[in-house]
Amino acid sequence: MQLDSGHGKIADFIRANQAKVLDRWGELVQAAVGSRISAQEIHRELEEIFDLVVRSMSDADESARGELRAVLGELSRSRARNGFNPTETAMGVFSLKDAVYELVADAPDLAGEYVDFARMVDDLGLLTFETYTAAREQIIADQAEFMLELSTPVVRLWDGIIAVPLVGTLDSARTQLVMEKMLNALVDTGAEHAVLDITGVPTVDTEVAQHLLKAVMAVRLLGAECTISGIRPQIAHTIVSLGIEFGDIATKATLADALAYALGRSGLRVGPA
Protein backbone atom coordinates (compact mmCIF):
# COMPACT_ATOMS: atom_id res chain seq x y z
CA MET A 1 0.00 0.00 0.00
CA GLN A 2 2.94 2.30 -0.60
CA LEU A 3 1.75 5.04 -2.84
CA ASP A 4 4.07 7.90 -3.65
CA SER A 5 2.91 11.44 -4.09
CA GLY A 6 2.61 10.95 -7.87
CA HIS A 7 -0.53 8.99 -7.29
CA GLY A 8 -2.58 11.81 -5.97
CA LYS A 9 -4.77 11.97 -9.04
CA ILE A 10 -6.80 8.89 -8.30
CA ALA A 11 -7.13 9.96 -4.69
CA ASP A 12 -8.54 13.29 -5.82
CA PHE A 13 -10.78 11.52 -8.28
CA ILE A 14 -12.16 9.22 -5.61
CA ARG A 15 -12.65 12.04 -3.20
CA ALA A 16 -14.49 14.04 -5.82
CA ASN A 17 -16.80 11.11 -6.40
CA GLN A 18 -17.12 10.23 -2.71
CA ALA A 19 -20.92 10.01 -2.67
CA LYS A 20 -21.08 7.79 -5.75
CA VAL A 21 -18.30 5.46 -4.61
CA LEU A 22 -19.71 5.14 -1.12
CA ASP A 23 -23.23 4.39 -2.37
CA ARG A 24 -22.04 1.75 -4.81
CA TRP A 25 -19.66 0.24 -2.24
CA GLY A 26 -22.46 0.14 0.31
CA GLU A 27 -24.70 -1.68 -2.17
CA LEU A 28 -22.03 -4.29 -2.89
CA VAL A 29 -21.26 -4.89 0.78
CA GLN A 30 -24.95 -5.08 1.59
CA ALA A 31 -25.37 -7.73 -1.11
CA ALA A 32 -22.54 -9.74 0.42
CA VAL A 33 -23.63 -9.63 4.06
CA GLY A 34 -27.40 -9.69 3.48
CA SER A 35 -29.76 -8.17 5.98
CA ARG A 36 -27.71 -8.97 9.07
CA ILE A 37 -26.30 -5.45 9.19
CA SER A 38 -28.46 -2.42 8.53
CA ALA A 39 -27.71 -0.16 5.59
CA GLN A 40 -27.04 2.77 7.89
CA GLU A 41 -24.50 0.85 9.88
CA ILE A 42 -22.69 -0.31 6.76
CA HIS A 43 -22.67 3.24 5.49
CA ARG A 44 -21.23 4.49 8.76
CA GLU A 45 -18.49 1.85 8.78
CA LEU A 46 -17.60 2.39 5.13
CA GLU A 47 -17.53 6.14 5.50
CA GLU A 48 -14.91 5.83 8.22
CA ILE A 49 -12.82 3.40 6.20
CA PHE A 50 -13.25 5.45 3.04
CA ASP A 51 -12.03 8.58 4.71
CA LEU A 52 -8.95 6.77 6.04
CA VAL A 53 -8.22 5.13 2.67
CA VAL A 54 -8.29 8.48 0.90
CA ARG A 55 -6.14 10.10 3.57
CA SER A 56 -3.54 7.35 3.53
CA MET A 57 -3.41 7.51 -0.28
CA SER A 58 -3.19 11.21 -0.89
CA ASP A 59 -0.43 12.23 1.46
CA ALA A 60 2.31 10.29 3.21
CA ASP A 61 0.10 10.22 6.28
CA GLU A 62 1.55 7.43 8.42
CA SER A 63 -0.98 7.94 11.19
CA ALA A 64 -3.86 7.49 8.75
CA ARG A 65 -2.37 4.20 7.58
CA GLY A 66 -1.98 2.93 11.10
CA GLU A 67 -5.49 4.03 11.93
CA LEU A 68 -6.85 2.37 8.81
CA ARG A 69 -5.23 -0.92 9.78
CA ALA A 70 -6.58 -0.64 13.31
CA VAL A 71 -10.12 0.12 12.11
CA LEU A 72 -10.07 -2.75 9.61
CA GLY A 73 -8.66 -5.11 12.25
CA GLU A 74 -11.40 -4.17 14.69
CA LEU A 75 -14.05 -4.54 12.01
CA SER A 76 -12.91 -8.02 10.94
CA ARG A 77 -12.62 -9.13 14.56
CA SER A 78 -16.20 -8.09 15.20
CA ARG A 79 -17.28 -9.82 11.97
CA ALA A 80 -15.53 -13.01 13.12
CA ARG A 81 -17.23 -12.86 16.50
CA ASN A 82 -20.64 -12.27 15.00
CA GLY A 83 -20.38 -15.35 12.83
CA PHE A 84 -19.79 -13.89 9.38
CA ASN A 85 -17.87 -16.10 7.00
CA PRO A 86 -14.46 -15.15 5.53
CA THR A 87 -15.87 -14.24 2.10
CA GLU A 88 -18.40 -11.84 3.57
CA THR A 89 -15.71 -10.22 5.65
CA ALA A 90 -13.12 -9.88 2.87
CA MET A 91 -15.73 -8.74 0.34
CA GLY A 92 -16.30 -5.72 2.54
CA VAL A 93 -12.90 -4.45 1.46
CA PHE A 94 -12.52 -5.96 -1.98
CA SER A 95 -15.77 -4.49 -3.27
CA LEU A 96 -14.23 -1.04 -2.93
CA LYS A 97 -12.22 -1.94 -6.04
CA ASP A 98 -15.38 -2.75 -7.98
CA ALA A 99 -17.06 0.42 -6.83
CA VAL A 100 -14.08 2.54 -7.94
CA TYR A 101 -13.49 0.59 -11.14
CA GLU A 102 -16.96 1.31 -12.42
CA LEU A 103 -16.14 5.01 -12.26
CA VAL A 104 -12.55 4.78 -13.47
CA ALA A 105 -13.71 2.88 -16.54
CA ASP A 106 -15.01 6.20 -17.86
CA ALA A 107 -11.68 7.95 -17.25
CA PRO A 108 -8.97 5.99 -19.11
CA ASP A 109 -6.13 8.28 -17.94
CA LEU A 110 -6.51 6.92 -14.43
CA ALA A 111 -6.07 3.27 -15.43
CA GLY A 112 -2.37 3.21 -14.47
CA GLU A 113 -3.00 4.54 -11.05
CA TYR A 114 -5.96 2.28 -10.60
CA VAL A 115 -3.64 -0.74 -10.64
CA ASP A 116 -1.71 0.66 -7.69
CA PHE A 117 -4.94 1.48 -5.96
CA ALA A 118 -6.19 -2.06 -6.55
CA ARG A 119 -2.98 -3.47 -5.08
CA MET A 120 -3.42 -1.37 -1.99
CA VAL A 121 -7.00 -2.55 -1.54
CA ASP A 122 -5.80 -6.15 -1.98
CA ASP A 123 -3.31 -5.63 0.82
CA LEU A 124 -6.04 -4.27 3.03
CA GLY A 125 -8.24 -7.23 2.12
CA LEU A 126 -5.48 -9.64 3.10
CA LEU A 127 -5.05 -7.81 6.38
CA THR A 128 -8.77 -8.16 7.01
CA PHE A 129 -8.60 -11.83 6.29
CA GLU A 130 -5.58 -12.38 8.51
CA THR A 131 -7.22 -10.60 11.44
CA TYR A 132 -10.41 -12.53 10.82
CA THR A 133 -8.57 -15.87 11.00
CA ALA A 134 -6.64 -14.85 14.11
CA ALA A 135 -9.88 -13.81 15.81
CA ARG A 136 -11.55 -17.10 14.90
CA GLU A 137 -8.61 -19.09 16.23
CA GLN A 138 -8.75 -17.11 19.44
CA ILE A 139 -12.45 -17.96 19.76
CA ILE A 140 -11.73 -21.66 19.26
CA ALA A 141 -8.91 -21.64 21.83
CA ASP A 142 -11.11 -19.83 24.36
CA GLN A 143 -13.93 -22.28 23.85
CA ALA A 144 -11.64 -25.28 24.26
CA GLU A 145 -10.44 -23.82 27.54
CA PHE A 146 -13.99 -23.16 28.73
CA MET A 147 -14.97 -26.69 27.89
CA LEU A 148 -12.06 -28.10 29.82
CA GLU A 149 -13.07 -26.07 32.86
CA LEU A 150 -16.75 -26.76 32.51
CA SER A 151 -16.47 -30.45 32.09
CA THR A 152 -14.51 -31.43 35.17
CA PRO A 153 -16.39 -30.79 38.37
CA VAL A 154 -15.67 -32.82 41.49
CA VAL A 155 -18.76 -33.24 43.65
CA ARG A 156 -19.04 -34.49 47.19
CA LEU A 157 -21.71 -37.17 47.43
CA TRP A 158 -21.34 -38.04 51.08
CA ASP A 159 -18.85 -37.80 53.88
CA GLY A 160 -15.77 -39.42 52.44
CA ILE A 161 -17.31 -40.08 49.03
CA ILE A 162 -16.64 -37.88 46.03
CA ALA A 163 -17.84 -38.24 42.46
CA VAL A 164 -16.41 -37.01 39.18
CA PRO A 165 -19.03 -36.94 36.44
CA LEU A 166 -17.20 -37.02 33.13
CA VAL A 167 -18.88 -35.41 30.12
CA GLY A 168 -17.40 -35.51 26.66
CA THR A 169 -14.56 -37.35 25.02
CA LEU A 170 -11.60 -38.27 27.18
CA ASP A 171 -8.18 -37.48 25.76
CA SER A 172 -4.89 -37.50 27.60
CA ALA A 173 -4.96 -33.79 28.43
CA ARG A 174 -8.42 -34.06 29.96
CA THR A 175 -7.62 -37.27 31.80
CA GLN A 176 -4.63 -35.57 33.31
CA LEU A 177 -6.76 -32.64 34.45
CA VAL A 178 -9.54 -34.86 35.79
CA MET A 179 -7.03 -37.05 37.56
CA GLU A 180 -5.31 -34.10 39.20
CA LYS A 181 -8.60 -32.57 40.33
CA MET A 182 -9.90 -35.84 41.67
CA LEU A 183 -6.69 -36.68 43.54
CA ASN A 184 -6.47 -33.18 45.00
CA ALA A 185 -10.08 -33.43 46.16
CA LEU A 186 -9.32 -36.79 47.78
CA VAL A 187 -6.34 -35.37 49.62
CA ASP A 188 -8.14 -32.16 50.62
CA THR A 189 -11.27 -33.85 51.93
CA GLY A 190 -9.63 -37.03 53.17
CA ALA A 191 -12.28 -38.95 51.25
CA GLU A 192 -11.69 -42.66 50.86
CA HIS A 193 -13.99 -43.32 47.98
CA ALA A 194 -14.12 -41.81 44.51
CA VAL A 195 -16.69 -42.55 41.83
CA LEU A 196 -15.79 -41.90 38.21
CA ASP A 197 -19.08 -41.53 36.37
CA ILE A 198 -18.73 -41.99 32.61
CA THR A 199 -22.41 -41.60 31.67
CA GLY A 200 -21.48 -38.56 29.59
CA VAL A 201 -18.56 -40.16 27.78
CA PRO A 202 -19.81 -40.93 24.28
CA THR A 203 -17.41 -43.72 23.40
CA VAL A 204 -14.93 -45.87 25.25
CA ASP A 205 -12.09 -47.23 23.17
CA THR A 206 -8.86 -48.82 24.30
CA GLU A 207 -7.22 -45.42 24.77
CA VAL A 208 -10.02 -44.04 26.94
CA ALA A 209 -10.04 -47.27 28.95
CA GLN A 210 -6.30 -46.92 29.44
CA HIS A 211 -6.84 -43.40 30.78
CA LEU A 212 -9.56 -44.59 33.15
CA LEU A 213 -7.34 -47.39 34.42
CA LYS A 214 -4.54 -44.91 35.09
CA ALA A 215 -6.89 -42.70 37.07
CA VAL A 216 -8.05 -45.65 39.16
CA MET A 217 -4.45 -46.72 39.79
CA ALA A 218 -3.52 -43.24 40.97
CA VAL A 219 -6.52 -43.16 43.32
CA ARG A 220 -5.44 -46.48 44.77
CA LEU A 221 -1.91 -45.22 45.32
CA LEU A 222 -3.37 -42.48 47.48
CA GLY A 223 -5.06 -45.12 49.57
CA ALA A 224 -8.59 -44.56 48.35
CA GLU A 225 -10.97 -46.71 46.38
CA CYS A 226 -12.29 -45.89 42.94
CA THR A 227 -15.50 -47.13 41.34
CA ILE A 228 -16.41 -46.59 37.71
CA SER A 229 -20.10 -46.04 37.10
CA GLY A 230 -22.43 -45.10 34.29
CA ILE A 231 -21.45 -47.77 31.81
CA ARG A 232 -24.24 -47.80 29.25
CA PRO A 233 -25.27 -51.03 27.52
CA GLN A 234 -23.67 -50.18 24.16
CA ILE A 235 -20.46 -49.11 25.91
CA ALA A 236 -20.38 -52.36 27.85
CA HIS A 237 -20.74 -54.10 24.50
CA THR A 238 -17.81 -52.13 23.03
CA ILE A 239 -15.65 -52.80 26.07
CA VAL A 240 -16.25 -56.53 25.81
CA SER A 241 -15.71 -56.64 22.05
CA LEU A 242 -12.44 -54.73 22.39
CA GLY A 243 -11.32 -57.18 25.03
CA ILE A 244 -10.66 -54.44 27.61
CA GLU A 245 -10.18 -55.86 31.09
CA PHE A 246 -11.07 -53.73 34.08
CA GLY A 247 -9.61 -56.40 36.35
CA ASP A 248 -10.55 -56.00 39.98
CA ILE A 249 -11.87 -52.45 39.55
CA ALA A 250 -15.43 -52.15 40.78
CA THR A 251 -17.78 -51.07 37.98
CA LYS A 252 -21.44 -50.19 38.42
CA ALA A 253 -24.26 -49.50 36.01
CA THR A 254 -25.42 -46.24 37.55
CA LEU A 255 -24.11 -43.56 39.85
CA ALA A 256 -26.77 -44.61 42.38
CA ASP A 257 -25.40 -48.14 42.46
CA ALA A 258 -21.89 -46.80 42.91
CA LEU A 259 -23.01 -44.58 45.78
CA ALA A 260 -24.76 -47.47 47.48
CA TYR A 261 -21.63 -49.58 47.04
CA ALA A 262 -19.37 -46.84 48.41
CA LEU A 263 -21.68 -46.30 51.39
CA GLY A 264 -21.59 -50.03 52.05
CA ARG A 265 -17.81 -50.00 51.93
CA SER A 266 -17.77 -47.15 54.45
CA GLY A 267 -19.96 -49.25 56.75
CA LEU A 268 -23.15 -47.29 56.10
CA ARG A 269 -26.47 -48.65 54.96
CA VAL A 270 -29.36 -46.87 53.32
CA GLY A 271 -32.81 -48.16 54.10
CA PRO A 272 -36.39 -47.05 54.77
CA ALA A 273 -36.67 -44.61 57.65
Added chain:
Amino acid sequence: MERVPILRIGKTLLVTIQIDLQDDIVMQLQEDLAEQIVATSATGVIIDITAVEIVDSFIGRMLSAVGSMSRLFDAETVIVGMRPAVAITLVELGLSLPGVRTAINAEKGLRLLNGRT
Protein backbone atom coordinates in the same frame (compact mmCIF):
# COMPACT_ATOMS: atom_id res chain seq x y z
CA MET B 1 24.76 -38.68 55.35
CA GLU B 2 21.24 -37.80 56.41
CA ARG B 3 19.18 -40.56 57.91
CA VAL B 4 15.46 -41.02 58.07
CA PRO B 5 14.35 -41.54 61.69
CA ILE B 6 12.26 -44.58 62.52
CA LEU B 7 9.82 -44.15 65.42
CA ARG B 8 8.23 -47.01 67.26
CA ILE B 9 4.61 -46.75 68.38
CA GLY B 10 3.52 -50.02 70.01
CA LYS B 11 3.79 -52.69 67.37
CA THR B 12 4.03 -50.18 64.57
CA LEU B 13 7.05 -48.43 63.13
CA LEU B 14 6.50 -44.92 61.85
CA VAL B 15 8.81 -43.50 59.21
CA THR B 16 8.23 -39.88 58.29
CA ILE B 17 10.25 -38.78 55.35
CA GLN B 18 10.91 -35.05 55.59
CA ILE B 19 13.86 -34.72 53.25
CA ASP B 20 14.51 -35.02 49.56
CA LEU B 21 14.90 -38.68 48.85
CA GLN B 22 18.30 -39.62 47.47
CA ASP B 23 19.02 -43.12 46.32
CA ASP B 24 21.55 -43.83 49.10
CA ILE B 25 19.20 -42.49 51.79
CA VAL B 26 16.49 -44.85 50.61
CA MET B 27 18.92 -47.79 50.57
CA GLN B 28 20.00 -46.94 54.10
CA LEU B 29 16.38 -46.63 55.18
CA GLN B 30 15.63 -50.06 53.78
CA GLU B 31 18.46 -51.56 55.82
CA ASP B 32 17.53 -49.69 58.99
CA LEU B 33 13.91 -50.73 58.64
CA ALA B 34 14.79 -54.39 58.26
CA GLU B 35 16.91 -54.22 61.40
CA GLN B 36 14.25 -52.36 63.36
CA ILE B 37 11.44 -54.69 62.37
CA VAL B 38 13.47 -57.62 63.59
CA ALA B 39 14.59 -55.84 66.76
CA THR B 40 11.10 -54.64 67.75
CA SER B 41 9.10 -57.49 66.20
CA ALA B 42 6.83 -54.87 64.72
CA THR B 43 3.76 -55.97 62.77
CA GLY B 44 3.25 -52.84 60.81
CA VAL B 45 5.24 -50.12 59.09
CA ILE B 46 3.81 -46.74 58.17
CA ILE B 47 5.80 -44.68 55.72
CA ASP B 48 4.58 -41.10 55.59
CA ILE B 49 5.57 -39.41 52.32
CA THR B 50 3.46 -36.27 52.70
CA ALA B 51 6.56 -34.12 52.29
CA VAL B 52 7.89 -35.98 49.28
CA GLU B 53 7.28 -34.05 46.11
CA ILE B 54 9.44 -35.87 43.62
CA VAL B 55 9.81 -39.57 43.01
CA ASP B 56 11.61 -41.48 40.29
CA SER B 57 11.37 -45.07 39.22
CA PHE B 58 14.16 -46.13 41.59
CA ILE B 59 12.41 -44.73 44.64
CA GLY B 60 9.12 -46.19 43.46
CA ARG B 61 10.73 -49.59 43.21
CA MET B 62 12.40 -49.22 46.60
CA LEU B 63 9.07 -48.42 48.24
CA SER B 64 7.70 -51.58 46.71
CA ALA B 65 10.77 -53.50 47.87
CA VAL B 66 10.32 -52.26 51.44
CA GLY B 67 6.80 -53.70 51.31
CA SER B 68 7.92 -57.10 50.07
CA MET B 69 10.80 -57.15 52.54
CA SER B 70 8.72 -56.33 55.60
CA ARG B 71 6.21 -58.93 54.55
CA LEU B 72 8.99 -61.50 55.02
CA PHE B 73 8.98 -60.50 58.70
CA ASP B 74 5.17 -60.67 58.71
CA ALA B 75 4.87 -56.91 58.96
CA GLU B 76 2.55 -54.96 56.72
CA THR B 77 3.62 -51.74 55.05
CA VAL B 78 1.26 -48.81 54.55
CA ILE B 79 2.35 -45.78 52.57
CA VAL B 80 0.41 -42.71 53.64
CA GLY B 81 0.03 -39.13 52.51
CA MET B 82 1.03 -39.54 48.91
CA ARG B 83 0.64 -36.34 46.94
CA PRO B 84 -1.48 -36.33 43.77
CA ALA B 85 1.50 -35.38 41.62
CA VAL B 86 3.52 -38.27 43.03
CA ALA B 87 0.67 -40.70 42.40
CA ILE B 88 0.35 -39.52 38.81
CA THR B 89 4.10 -39.87 38.30
CA LEU B 90 4.12 -43.41 39.65
CA VAL B 91 1.19 -44.39 37.43
CA GLU B 92 2.90 -42.87 34.40
CA LEU B 93 6.02 -44.84 35.30
CA GLY B 94 3.87 -47.96 35.38
CA LEU B 95 4.50 -48.57 39.08
CA SER B 96 1.39 -49.52 41.01
CA LEU B 97 3.36 -50.53 44.15
CA PRO B 98 2.24 -54.12 44.50
CA GLY B 99 2.65 -55.54 47.99
CA VAL B 100 2.18 -52.16 49.60
CA ARG B 101 -1.04 -50.78 51.02
CA THR B 102 -1.82 -47.10 50.88
CA ALA B 103 -3.89 -44.70 52.94
CA ILE B 104 -4.81 -41.05 52.58
CA ASN B 105 -3.25 -39.98 55.88
CA ALA B 106 -1.36 -41.40 58.85
CA GLU B 107 -4.51 -41.72 60.96
CA LYS B 108 -6.26 -43.89 58.39
CA GLY B 109 -3.05 -45.84 57.88
CA LEU B 110 -2.90 -46.66 61.58
CA ARG B 111 -6.54 -47.73 61.52
CA LEU B 112 -5.78 -49.97 58.58
CA LEU B 113 -2.98 -51.71 60.48
CA ASN B 114 -4.96 -51.98 63.70
CA GLY B 115 -7.90 -53.45 61.88
CA ARG B 116 -5.65 -56.22 60.73
CA THR B 117 -4.43 -57.28 64.17
